Amino acid sequence: MAKLHLITYGCQMNEYDSERVAGLLGRQQYELTDREDEADLILINTCAIREKAEEKVFSRLGELKGLKQKNPGLLIGVMGCMAQLQQSAILKRAPIVDLVFGSPAIARVGELVERARRERRPVLETGEGALVKLTGILPRPDRLKAFVTVMEGCDKYCTFCVVPLTRGRERSHAPESILEEIRGLARQGYREVTLLGQNVNAYGKDLTPATDLAALIESVNEVEGIERIRFTTSNPVNLTSRLIQALRDVPKACEYLHLPLQSGSDRILERMNRGYTRARYLELIAELQETVPGLALSTDLIAGFPGETEADFEATGEMVERVGYDSVFAFRYSPRPRTAAAAFPDQVPEAHKGRRLTRLLEVAGAIQARKNAALEGREMEVLVDGVSKKNPRELAGRTRCNRVVNFDGGGRRLYGELVRVRITQAMPHSLRGTLVGRAQ
Ligand code: SF4
Numbered sequence: 124m125a126k127l128h129l130i131t132y133g134c135q136m137n138e139y140d141s142e143r144v145a146g147l148l149g150r151q152q153y154e155l156t157d158r159e160d161e162a163d164l165i166l167i168n169t170c171a172i173r174e175k176a177e178e179k180v181f182s183r184l185g186e187l188k189g190l191k192q193k194n195p196g197l198l199i200g201v202m203g204c205m206a207q208l209q210q211s212a213i214l215k216r217a218p219i220v221d222l223v224f225g226s227p228a229i230a231r232v233g234e235l236v237e238r239a240r241r242e243r244r245p246v247l248e249t250g251e252g253a254l255v256k257l258t259g260i261l262p263r264p265d266r267l268k269a270f271v272t273v274m275e276g277c278d279k280y281c282t283f284c285v286v287p288l289t290r291g292r293e294r295s296h297a298p299e300s301i302l303e304e305i306r307g308l309a310r311q312g313y314r315e316v317t318l319l320g321q322n323v324n325a326y327g328k329d330l331t332p333a334t335d336l337a338a339l340i341e342s343v344n345e346v347e348g349i350e351r352i353r354f355t356t357s358n359p360v361n362l363t364s365r366l367i368q369a370l371r372d373v374p375k376a377c378e379y380l381h382l383p384l385q386s387g388s389d390r391i392l393e394r395m396n397r398g399y400t401r402a403r404y405l406e407l408i409a410e411l412q413e414t415v416p417g418l419a420l421s422t423d424l425i426a427g428f429p430g431e432t433e434a435d436f437e438a439t440g441e442m443v444e445r446v447g448y449d450s451v452f453a454f455r456y457s458p459r460p461r462t463a464a465a466a467f468p469d470q471v472p473e474a475h476k477g478r479r480l481t482r483l484l485e486v487a488g489a490i491q492a493r494k495n496a497a498l499e500g501r502e503m504e505v506l507v508d509g510v511s512k513k514n515p516r517e518l519a520g521r522t523r524c525n526r527v528v529n530f531d532g533g534g535r536r537l538y539g540e541l542v543r544v545r546i547t548q549a550m551p552h553s554l555r556g557t558l559v560g561r562a563q
Contacts, residue, residue, distance in 0.1 A: 204286075206224055208460060271301060305349060367411055
């Protein structure tokens with residue numbers, strides 16, 4: 124069998140795509156290898172969300188040059204968002220690349236690899252293709268938690284974001300094909316699914332008949348064997364009362380929501396084309412907190428978006444305090460090619476971005492520590508998914524609100540089990556606890 128080495132950067136969607144590619148190429152007699160020096164085909168699944176992510180790919184390609192010289196038969200491919208965005212620029216800058224293809228072409232990966240091998244000249248495939256649901260192809264060794272793509276693309280055109288350019292317009296998979304995939308996962312022993320979409324709560328609007336994410340979650344709740352349902356990433360614009368109620372009422376839906384804010388300033392939100400104001404965002408937060416007891420909230424923030432003044436930045440910090448997020452993912456603004464904001468004249472100096480980012484992370488970290496500390500003494504349900512990173516004699520898992528908990532399992536084999544753990548100590552990024560017993 125030929126050997127495939129996969130390198131994945133970026134988001135969960137990319138991890139999911141890499142699994143699909145491995146599954147599809149498995150049908151063509153490619154088996155996965157961890158070692159790039161024994162590979163016949165190396166595929167790099169890329170991210171284009173920040174310039175840094177792209178630079179990482181180019182430096183990785185530079186490292187692979189030597190391998191290609193030693194083994195001229197080695198095929199090297201670049202797939203994913205950066206492939207879609209940069210297209211032929213990749214072939215120019217990294218002539219060792221034999222194949223460049225975007226996400227819409229994943230279903231045809233086998234044919235593209237064969238073409239690159241046969242034609243011995245670079246193959247470029249970045250057109251928009253039909254939406255194909257590739258289900259349950261690669262059984263993963265852990266068989267516990269799985270990502271399931273329910274929709275692709277985004278129509279929102281936030282001025283900083285490349286997703287509409289790399290992943291195309293919003294398109295939902297049919298509920299039946301999603302449920303078939305999830306039933307297959309449950310049969311293999313998976314217990315948690317995360318429904319994925321760049322704009323996941325816009326799910327179903329484009330289908331005939333139209334449906335929504337709440338209805339999908341209700342159906343997934345009926346799948347025997349699946350114990351937990353998560354979904355990401357939600358957009359405040361598409362967050363409905365129906366979905367908020369589903370978070371409360373559907374037993375397997377976890378009390379956790381990632382709701383990107385990006386900025387706390389109305390002026391900046393407008394320049395970002397986010398489609399909501401801070402007042403509207405706060406209304407949603409109030410509804411969420413009133414409706415779903417114990418809901419954990421996380422968010423994305425951008426520091427130093429073009430034109431962001433100190434006052435705009437302060438407004439973001441103030442929102443972080445006001446909402447009291449359980450966790451925050453903050454990044455400095457990075458101009459992306461072909462996005463509107465990259466051409467805005469009032470770019471913020473890097474030093475300001477860095478300082479603002481550090482400040483946001485400090486504020487968010489203090490809140491997170493406070494919220495973790497409030498959980499001390501509480502008994503929480505944990506899905507055991509491995510061992511503690513720091514102490515392999517301890518077990519680790521996640522709460523429904525997505526916090527990592529490390530605890531002494533008393534030597535019991537509890538992998539994949541739902542257990543109850545009493546929280547004894549809160550750390551900045553995780554919790555420690557003692558095992559109470561198996562969850563009912
Ligand atoms: S909604 Fe999200 S994916 Fe869509 S353009 Fe905005 S940031 Fe990008």
